[in-house]
Amino acid sequence: MRASYYHKNKQDSIVCDLCFRHCSIHNNESGFCRVRRNLNDEIISSWLGKFCARAVDPIEKKPLYHWKPNSYIYSLGSIGCNMNCQFCQNHKISWPPEPEKIYCKAFTAHELIQDIRECELDSIAFTYNEPTLQAEYICSIYDSMHENNIDIVLVTNGMMSKLAAKDLSRVTSAANIDLKAFDSKVYSSLGGSLETVKANIITFINKGVHVELTSLIVPGINDNREEFDSMIEWIANISRDIPLHVTRYFPARDYHKPPTDIELLYSLTQIARSKLHNVHTGNI
């Protein structure tokens, strides 16, 4: 399917404008995420509107604790990610060795609505992998979802470009956004950008999206007390009411340190609670 976030540059390549990376992609090559490809001077994504994971989850699993509590949500995941965390808990679909070998099913908006209604639900989450990579599809189904009173939810790393953040925040009712660290170098080492996620959190909040944040505490990556203090200060300066999930890491992919110490997790939760009204410990 043809994508829409790109422009031609002068050096015989195309720049993908979907996320903060703005990859410059030559003909027949892919960008960093491997799902966006330059085919004859157009960016295409074979996975737009196609999904490999489908489930009905409690809303608290996203995690969203302050939006439609005790409800269930229709959840879809696809292939790919624009970050590359060595501890990715969903790497089998975010960074599969051979993405084209994973079975994905295409869904029209009509099929989704039928499915969601059959499950007696009223919301849909784009989750499990990075939903930014489905931006055109999510925007394209919004009108149909809206007419049927179905809310769209994103579980995202918040690394979309300014333009995609503007478009996605317009069609999203609630989002859980990862705040993976509060140090620019650490963010870069994970393949992301601290400034981008900060800007996009503010964009989503200003657009009226219900936003909850997740901080996965990973030993040796972001378990530094001073960094955590600065992060809490930054969130509190936007609003003390923003819910924060302080969650426990477990070894995954290429990162093998033991799970986050429970005492540390509770102590960081207490620190966060001194400034924020809604802090939850998760994955314990």
Ligand code: SF4
């Ligand atoms: S979505 Fe991001 S990572 Fe993928 S090609 Fe576009 S700019 Fe690069």
